[in-house]
Amino acid sequence: MKKVGIEKGLRNVADYLSNEGYTVQELSGPIKENLSKLGGLDVVVTSGFDTDMMGDSTTETKTPVVNADGLTPQQVRSMIERQTR
Incomplete structure (x- = not known):
């Protein structure tokens, strides 16, 4: 199964994905602090705090x-599946 940060x-998203069989690793802070x-x-799931008001994230990875902002855990899982095909 997929490894998700x-x-x-x-x-709530971490618990849902873990129950669905994903390997979940909680990151200690913003993406920029976890690049290593x-x-x-x-895949990495964020709360959207690394995104500016134009919807752009400057983190290079x-x-x-x-971006889980405004999404249900089920919608996040669907997006993960689309992004990691």
């Missing part, structure tokens, strides 16, 4: 990022 504060951990992950 979850930004701190998204416990991203290489081993299939090859790991797909899903």
